[in-house]
Structures are given as structure tokens and as C-alpha cells.
Amino acid sequence: MIVAIMAPRSGKTSGLAIPAILSAPGPVLLTSNKAANDAFTTTVDARTEVGTIWTLDPQQIAHHPREMWWDILADARDLAGAKRLAGHFVAASVDESSGSDFWSTAASNTLGALFLAAASHRRPITDVLAWLATPADRTPVDLLTDAGHDAVAAQLQGTVSGATETRDGIFETARQYASCLLDSDVAAWVTPNEDLPEFKPFAFATSRDTLYLLSKDGGGSASAIIAAAADAVMRAAVIVAERSGGRLDPPALCVLDEAANVCRISDLPDLYSHLGSRGVIPMTILQSYRQGQRCWGEAGMDALYSAATIKIIGSGIDDADFADRLSRQVGDHDVQTTSVSSSEGGKSTSVSMRTERILPPDAIRALPKGKVLLLATGIRVAMLNLKPWYKEPSAKVVAPASARATKAITERARAKNIGHDDFGLSA
Ligand SMILES: Nc1ncnc2c1ncn2[C@@H]1O[C@H](COP(=O)(O)OP(=O)(O)OP(=O)(O)O)[C@@H](O)[C@H]1O
Ligand SMILES: [Mg+2]
Structure with a gap:
């Protein structure tokens, strides 16, 4: 289980993600916010030779045609799964510190209830958007009651029939969290479609396929979808591993490149402890320790960092505390110093031993590009x-x-613009 922390442009993708993918013997998942000249283009050809390529590109980072769909509500048919899915939408929009205030919590609960209502009746995710737009609509409450989720139905009913300002505030917050789905081109990737193959996380776990999950950064982006898909794949892989003797063979590699930007799985620290010894290898790549703290909170980032059996720290560590902590972990060594003093009686030489840091914090902060510290258990x-x-x-x-793959992206982008010209949309 790997966590890598390295500054921007320091070789995270070219030195860690890509080599790991190119040598992976089993299924591979990659999250990324870049396509051209990055991990996607560099590995797609080699991976085509070993298995099927699934590209989930809702925001058209690679201008990839929609050739697959994934059922985002598949795991939301029980309350825990629905809450987890709602959590992905909250985490994608706000930092950990503000994810637990009243509005966030209430909006997250409401979103979870609506996901559960839709999923338990095999309704598409677009229904959830319709219910968010009209809080007075009783349909989701009825659907929840129908499916036997009486407590959740009562809770949703309470929110819906509460004070109007409060209700509207909660629904508005929930709408913001789910706003990426308003784009029908985005929602189409996670809505059932008879004409396209469905990506199935359970089948993926025992395949040699590759799943590319691409999204822009930040709130309003499709990163909640990316996080939900990565989460679904890792959980399915653990279940398949448990069913088949405890360990996936060959192992599944899950490269969460740009994890804090496009793959904010809020319980990733917990998930890490489940993945161990299951043949599911997560590689979470971050730009700084702080970036992880913003995403998972201080305790969460500490948990993630401690759960990682392999920690890779590269150049550009700007955080003085973190650099000092690393320096202490590298340890001390004894340095021999010789001093010569002269007096009337002649010169005298004394040799003494002094303890020094092997790698002081400033040397860690100045690690050159391409050099990394490896902290592995034992x-x-x-x-x-x-x-x-x-x-x-x-x-x-x-x-x-x-x-070639980069050129294909450029050509697809250009072809789209020509389409725009045809409709007179651009000059
Ligand atoms: N194909 C290549 N040939 C030569 N040098 C390259 C190549 N790809 C990347 N590099 C060099 O490696 C550096 C780091 O690239 P890389 O994309 O791996 O960094 P990164 O840490 O993933 O960056 P980011 O934070 O932007 O994702 C680049 O600045 C570039 O100098
Ligand atoms: Mg990168």
C-alpha cells in the first residue's frame, strides 16, 4: 500500500504512476486530471494488449467518445452505500473542515436518501436531479417507504415538511453538491444504456482490463463520479478477493494520481486498512502532506500515512514540520571531528565524536528532482x-x-470544433 508525496512537476506520473502501470500484471485503475502526454496516453497502447480499456471521461479530458457506462447507483441500494455515494459528492465540493457543518451534513443526508430512493427502484440518477429541483415532490418519500426504508423516509419527510427556508437551504446545498450531474453529457456516463457495454467492478477485479477515470479538479467537476467509481472498484476487488481465497492473483493496481484533486474518497484511510493483504494495491499520489490534510483532515491524513506500508517522499517538501519529522526518521550518525590546537608546547590534535542528522530537514527540502526517500516497513x-x-x-x-494517442486527442478535439462551426456556434 503506497502513498507518494511529491511537489508538482517532480516526476510523480512519469516516475511512479506510469512505470507501475506498464509493469502491472493484473487489472489497473488510474485516476487523473490530465490526458495528453500523461499517464493515459503513455499507457493506453500497452494496456490494450492485455485487456479491455474502459475510459470514463465525463468531462472530456481526453475527448474520448462515450463507449461505456457505469451504474453509479449500483452500490446505493442499501443505506450505507447511498450515504457513501452522497459523501463522494460532498467531499468533491468542500474541504474536510467544512464538510461537517449543519448545511453540509443535512444536504449529505438528503442526497443519501434520494440516492437510496432511486437505487432501490432502479430509477436513473437523473430522477434524483428532478427531485432536488422540486423539494415538495413526495415521490422519493413514497419510494423509500415502498422499499421498506421507513426511517429514512420519515427523515426525508421531516426535512421536506420543515421550515421552508431551512428546507430550501438544504436542497440548494445538495443541488450544488450534485451539480455536475446537471450536465446531461456527464450524467449519461453513469446512466444505464442498452446500446453500450456496462463497466462491472466485480468482473473487472478478476480481469486484466484497465479503467481510466478522468476528471477536472475541484467543486462542480465530475470528480465525485471518479471517486465513486474508484471506491466501487476497490470495494468490489476486496469482496472478490475474500471470496477467492483471500487474495487477488494477479493483484489489482489502483493508481490514484492527483488523488486530492480528482479522487477524494473520504474514507480512503479506512479503506487502506481493508486493502492490505487482499492483493489490491493502492498508490495514492499527493503533492504535499497538507493537501492530504485538507482532503481527509489531520487525523485522516495521519491514518492514511500510517496505513501505507510504502511511503515515497520526493522533492519539493515545503512543510517544515513534515521535513523535520522525516529527518528524524532517517536518523542520526556519528561524525568524527578532528581539531588541532597549538600552544607553547606545540600542536595537539584531539578527535571527538559528534552525533548529526544523516539528512537534515533543509536537505530533505532540497532533494533534487528524481531522488526520493523510501520509507518501507521493516x-x-x-x-x-x-x-x-x-x-x-x-x-x-x-x-x-x-x-500517437496524444495526437488522437487533439484530432478529436479539433473534430468537435468543426462540428461547432457547422452549427454556426463559433466564428
Ligand atoms: N516524455 C518525457 N521526456 C522527457 N522528460 C519528461 C517526459 N515526461 C515528463 N518529463 C519531465 O518530467 C517532469 C515531471 O513530469 P511528471 O508529469 O511526471 O510530473 P508530475 O509530478 O506528475 O507533475 P504534475 O504535478 O504536473 O502532475 C517534467 O517537468 C518533465 O521535465
Ligand atoms: Mg502528474
Whole structure:
């Protein structure tokens, strides 16, 4: 279980994510906010040779045509799953610190109730949007009662028939959280479609397929969908592993590149402890320790960091406390100092031993690009040179493939613009 913390442009994708994907023996999941000349284009060709490629690109980062759908409500048929799904929408919109105020909590509960109402009757997610738009609509309450979720129905009824300002405030907050689904082009990726193949997390766990999850950053983006899909895949993989002797073989690799931007799974720290020994290998890639704290809170980030059996720390660590903590973990060594003093009786030399940090905090902050510290359970801290994919012999094949895939993205983007011209939408 891996956590990597490295500054922007320091080789996270080229030195960690891509080499891991290119050498993965089993299924691979990648989250990312970039397509051209990044992990998607660099690995898509090689992965096509081992299995099916599933690209979930609701915001058209790679301008990828919609050739699949995934049922976002599949895991929301029980209350826990519905709440988790609502949590992904909250986490994608607000930081951990403001995710627990009254409005957020109430909106999250309401969203969870609506997801449960839709999922338990196999209604599409677009129904949830319709109910959010008209809080007075009794349909979701009736559906919940029908499905035997009486307590949830009563709670939703309480919200709906409460003071109008409060109700509207809660619904408005919930609408903001779910706003990415208002775009029908986005919602279509997670709505059942008979004409397209369905991505099934359980089948994926035992395949050698690749799932690319692409989204823009931040609130209003489709990152909640990305987080929900990654969460569903990892949970399904754990269940499949438990059913088949405890461990997936070959293991599933889940690269959460740009995790704090596009894949804010709020209980990722907990999930990490379930993934251990199940043959599901998560690689969470962050830009700084602080970025993780904003996303999962201080306690959450500490839990994630401690649960990771392999920690990789690269250049650009700006956080003085974190650098100091690492420096202490690297440890001390004895340094011999010789001092010479001269007096009337002649010169005298004295040798003394002094304890010094092996790697002081300022040296950690100044780690050059390409060098990383490896903190793995049971060994002393090691310093490694990353081996980015473009310096490997296989780059002879991979680089042209990446260039072709990047060119294809550009062409798809251009083709769309021509379409716009045809409709007179641009000059
Ligand atoms: N194909 C390549 N050939 C040569 N150098 C490259 C190549 N790809 C990346 N690099 C170098 O590696 C650096 C880091 O790239 P990379 O995308 O891996 O960083 P990153 O940490 O993932 O960045 P970001 O935070 O933007 O995602 C780039 O600035 C560039 O100098
Ligand atoms: Mg990157």
C-alpha cells in the first residue's frame, strides 16, 4: 500500500504512476486530471494488449467518445452505500473542515436518501436531479417507504415538511453538491444504456482490463463520479478477493494520481486498512502532506500515512514540520571531528565524536528532482533514484505510442470544433 508525496512537476506520473502501470500484471485503475502526454496516453497502447480499456471521461479530458457506462447507483441500494455515494459528492465540493457543518451534513443526508430512493427502484440518477429541483415532490418519500426504508423516509419527510427556508437551504446545498450531474453529457456516463457495454467492478477485479477515470479538479467537476467509481472498484476487488481465497492473483493496481484533486474518497484511510493483504494495491499520489490534510483532515491524513506500508517522499517538501519529522526518521550518525590546537608546547590534535542528522530537514527540502526517500516497513529509510518511463529501453516503443494517442486527442478535439462551426456556434 503506497502513498507518494511529491511537489508538482517532480516526476510523480512519469516516475511512479506510469512505470507501475506498464509493469502491472493484473487489472489497473488510474485516476487523473490530465490526458495528453500523461499517464493515459503513455499507457493506453500497452494496456490494450492485455485487456479491455474502459475510459470514463465525463468531462472530456481526453475527448474520448462515450463507449461505456457505469451504474453509479449500483452500490446505493442499501443505506450505507447511498450515504457513501452522497459523501463522494460532498467531499468533491468542500474541504474536510467544512464538510461537517449543519448545511453540509443535512444536504449529505438528503442526497443519501434520494440516492437510496432511486437505487432501490432502479430509477436513473437523473430522477434524483428532478427531485432536488422540486423539494415538495413526495415521490422519493413514497419510494423509500415502498422499499421498506421507513426511517429514512420519515427523515426525508421531516426535512421536506420543515421550515421552508431551512428546507430550501438544504436542497440548494445538495443541488450544488450534485451539480455536475446537471450536465446531461456527464450524467449519461453513469446512466444505464442498452446500446453500450456496462463497466462491472466485480468482473473487472478478476480481469486484466484497465479503467481510466478522468476528471477536472475541484467543486462542480465530475470528480465525485471518479471517486465513486474508484471506491466501487476497490470495494468490489476486496469482496472478490475474500471470496477467492483471500487474495487477488494477479493483484489489482489502483493508481490514484492527483488523488486530492480528482479522487477524494473520504474514507480512503479506512479503506487502506481493508486493502492490505487482499492483493489490491493502492498508490495514492499527493503533492504535499497538507493537501492530504485538507482532503481527509489531520487525523485522516495521519491514518492514511500510517496505513501505507510504502511511503515515497520526493522533492519539493515545503512543510517544515513534515521535513523535520522525516529527518528524524532517517536518523542520526556519528561524525568524527578532528581539531588541532597549538600552544607553547606545540600542536595537539584531539578527535571527538559528534552525533548529526544523516539528512537534515533543509536537505530533505532540497532533494533534487528524481531522488526520493523510501520509507518501507521493516527497513531503514532509503534514498532512491526514480526511473521515469522515458529513460527506460521500452521508451522506444512507448514514446511513439504516447505521441500517437496524444495526437488522437487533439484530432478529436479539433473534430468537435468543426462540428461547432457547422452549427454556426463559433466564428
Ligand atoms: N516524455 C518525457 N521526456 C522527457 N522528460 C519528461 C517526459 N515526461 C515528463 N518529463 C519531465 O518530467 C517532469 C515531471 O513530469 P511528471 O508529469 O511526471 O510530473 P508530475 O509530478 O506528475 O507533475 P504534475 O504535478 O504536473 O502532475 C517534467 O517537468 C518533465 O521535465
Ligand atoms: Mg502528474
